[in-house]
Amino acid sequence: MSTSVEPRAGQRRRSPAVVLSERRRSERRLGWWLAGPAFVVMLLVTLYPILQAVWDSLFNFRLTAPGDKAFIGLKNYGVILSDSLFWRDLGVTALITVITVVVELVLGFALALVMHKALKSLRGFVRTAILVPYGIITVVSAFAWFYAFDINSGFVNNWFDWIPGIGPDLNWFADTWTSLFVIMASEIWKTTPFISLLLLAGLAQVPDELTEAAEVDGATWWQRMQRVILPNMKAAIMVAVLFRALDAFRIFDNVFIMTNGAYGTEVLSLLAYRTSIGRLEIGLGSAVSVLLFLCVLLICFVAIKLFKVDLAGSQGGK
Amino acid sequence: MKTTTPRTRITWILITIVVAVYALFPVFSILATSFKEPSDLSNGKLLPTNWSGVNYEQILVGDAQELFLTSLRNSIGITLIATAVAVVLATLCAYAIARLDFPGKKLVLTTALAVSIFPVISIVTPLFNVWRTIGLYDTWLGLIIPYLSLTLPISIWTLAAFFRQIPWELEQAAQVDGATSWQAFRKAIVPLAAPGVFTTAIIAFFIAWNDFVYGISLTSTEAARPVPAALAFFTGASQFESPTGAISAAAIIVTIPVVLLVLGFQRQIVSGLTQGAVKG
Numbered sequence: 386m387s388t389s390v391e392p393r394a395g396q397r398r399r400s401p402a403v404v405l406s407e408r409r410r411s412e413r414r415l416g417w418w419l420a421g422p423a424f425v426v427m428l429l430v431t432l433y434p435i436l437q438a439v440w441d442s443l444f445n446f447r448l449t450a451p452g453d454k455a456f457i458g459l460k461n462y463g464v465i466l467s468d469s470l471f472w473r474d475l476g477v478t479a480l481i482t483v484i485t486v487v488v489e490l491v492l493g494f495a496l497a498l499v500m501h502k503a504l505k506s507l508r509g510f511v512r513t514a515i516l517v518p519y520g521i522i523t524v525v526s527a528f529a530w531f532y533a534f535d536i537n538s539g540f541v542n543n544w545f546d547w548i549p550g551i552g553p554d555l556n557w558f559a560d561t562w563t564s565l566f567v568i569m570a571s572e573i574w575k576t577t578p579f580i581s582l583l584l585l586a587g588l589a590q591v592p593d594e595l596t597e598a599a600e601v602d603g604a605t606w607w608q609r610m611q612r613v614i615l616p617n618m619k620a621a622i623m624v625a626v627l628f629r630a631l632d633a634f635r636i637f638d639n640v641f642i643m644t645n646g647a648y649g650t651e652v653l654s655l656l657a658y659r660t661s662i663g664r665l666e667i668g669l670g671s672a673v674s675v676l677l678f679l680c681v682l683l684i685c686f687v688a689i690k691l692f693k694v695d696l697a698g699s700q701g702g703k
Numbered sequence: 704m705k706t707t708t709p710r711t712r713i714t715w716i717l718i719t720i721v722v723a724v725y726a727l728f729p730v731f732s733i734l735a736t737s738f739k740e741p742s743d744l745s746n747g748k749l750l751p752t753n754w755s756g757v758n759y760e761q762i763l764v765g766d767a768q769e770l771f772l773t774s775l776r777n778s779i780g781i782t783l784i785a786t787a788v789a790v791v792l793a794t795l796c797a798y799a800i801a802r803l804d805f806p807g808k809k810l811v812l813t814t815a816l817a818v819s820i821f822p823v824i825s826i827v828t829p830l831f832n833v834w835r836t837i838g839l840y841d842t843w844l845g846l847i848i849p850y851l852s853l854t855l856p857i858s859i860w861t862l863a864a865f866f867r868q869i870p871w872e873l874e875q876a877a878q879v880d881g882a883t884s885w886q887a888f889r890k891a892i893v894p895l896a897a898p899g900v901f902t903t904a905i906i907a908f909f910i911a912w913n914d915f916v917y918g919i920s921l922t923s924t925e926a927a928r929p930v931p932a933a934l935a936f937f938t939g940a941s942q943f944e945s946p947t948g949a950i951s952a953a954a955i956i957v958t959i960p961v962v963l964l965v966l967g968f969q970r971q972i973v974s975g976l977t978q979g980a981v982k983g
Contacts, residue, residue, distance in 0.1 A: 409804070412804060412805065413803075413804070413805040413806065414804050415799070415803060415805075415808075416799045416803040416804070416805025416808070418800075419795040419796060419798055419799035419803070420795070420796040420799040420800060420805070420807075420808075421809050422792050422795065422796070423792040423793055423795065423796035423811070423855055423859060424796070424810075424814060426792060426851055426855060427814055427815060427818045427851075427852065427855055427856065428814070429850050430818075430826070430848060430849055430851055430852040431817075431818045431821050431826055434825075434826040434829040434833075435821075435826065435829075437829035437833065438825060438826075438828055438829045441828070441829060441832070448832075448835075462904070466981055469877070473795055487936060491858065496722065499718055499719075501717070503715060503719065504712065504715045507715060507716070507719045509969060509970070510719065510723070511719055511722055512969050512970075512973055513965055513966060513969040514722060514723045514726040514727060515726050516965045516969055516972055516973070516977050517720065517726050517727060517730060517962060517965055518726055518729075519909070519965075519976075520909050520961035520962070521730065521958060521961055522912060522913050522915075522930075522954075522957060522958070522961070523915060523931075524781045524915050524933050524934055524935065524954075525733065525931075525934075525954040525957065525958055526729060528733060528934065528950055528951065528954055529730065529732055529733035529954070530729060532730070532732070532736050532947060532951065533732050537744065537745050537947075538736065538744045538745055539747075539948050540732075540747055540748050540749045542747070543747040543748065544749075553747070558847075564774040571729075574729055576723075578726075579976070580716075581975075582973060582977050583977070585973075585977055586977035589977070593874045609867050618712060628820075632819045632953055633822060634822070635822045635824065637823075637824060637915070637916055638915045638916070638931075640914070641919075641935065642935060649815070653824075654822065654823075654824040656918070657825070658824060658826065658827070658916070658920065661827075661828040661831065662828070662831055662919075662920045664825070667828060667831075667832055670828045671828050671829065673827040674822075674824060674826075674829075675825065676823060677822050677825055677967075678821070678822055678825040679835050681820060681821070681822050682850055685820065690881040
């Protein structure tokens, strides 16, 4: 290793070295040797499968009759897009995404405020408690909520029978809306901590001087929130919303455990799973997978264009 | 800082209690269920009438032992290997990103971001098919490889953020003081980098431990099926009078490592998640 003091990357880029020195060239090589393996692995485990899925989706291909594999172009997509089941599942997925993201944003912000402002002596405890749902396995969360509401093993019907509509005979998992309610409750419980940590990071970046100055000038709590804190956290909020929306759109575990898609609660991921892994219709299932992937890309694109979320920038990229 | 009056103190204690109930109640609820006797499951109450260890007996030494303990071994093995591989690869990668100047740095970071938002289910269909052809279906390796798609991107982001904050000049300073480059690296850099690597490992572990989609799609027997997937199959096992108690007990056992990690490393996990996520 050379003994020269290394300039920082930013300064180095400005240096007028047109011809790469031997040292810089070896640095580039080393860079790729170190970053290369991770990069290649990431491409292998995602880019390759998605290309394979695109290819498979063009075939009539089911594992139960592998000999009949035939190229059919975009017919699989035609089948799916003209099936009302796909549109219903897309609707359910979109509904779950919108509701959970909105609720989580509000709840997550409240939790972030609590974590940010809590008394020093309580802060560690609050943060530890909030991290528990983050670390819990989604399937475990799904079972916990399922058993709590279940007509046989649950206690919710008993506890809340003073609310009209809730009683010992209410079977939460025999109706679309009540099932979706519990599914979303579990999803929200499990994933709000993540969103609140992202917001906490944003909150920590709001300069204290600004809020203090506003307070001195007589701004109320609400005014400070609205005029000072929220505008300064815009980037963090956008990133949190986008990440959660993309994550919520992939919802699978909670639905699988609680209803397995019964009573109109099926989501897109479950449809893809049922088609390809359940019924071994690889061609059709791949097409659903590709459509799901396109939906995710679309959400990303819309978010970046519409809200100007600079993921790479706010995510620490240079 | 204003001094805390008793009144704000009480308010904060109340808020803390509300948050704790929110965060811990579902865990407590399944914990209580796991201690219910089969006949007690439908008592309509949160707490068991008699606290009984019968469900734990069933999954640890009884009929369901095979089903649960094998899947627990699979989960631990697969998750630890996937975490270790991801952290090693991510450490090298993040070091290069934070420290070296090479073209394509942004490409690597963008790829990591793209991979992390990828819908898992879109990858699973082709993998299912390919794995069956090349014999990786229902094996440990067949899960470890796709788990990297979950653990690598977040590890790279988190570690890159950590590594950017390390004062690398220390290494040169140590060398100027006469240390060899290996000594300088080991004595000056490793102690600073180790907490970041460790935190990243915890976060990667959580993510791999949580997997369900790969677990049910790419396994078919006890050879490789991890716990979350096995839990879903408890339901079908006929030897149970009711799988509710057994599932709850198993769920509590797989939650123990999570709770221990959270209790031990709350500070590191919070800083790892917030740094990796928002500020580089």
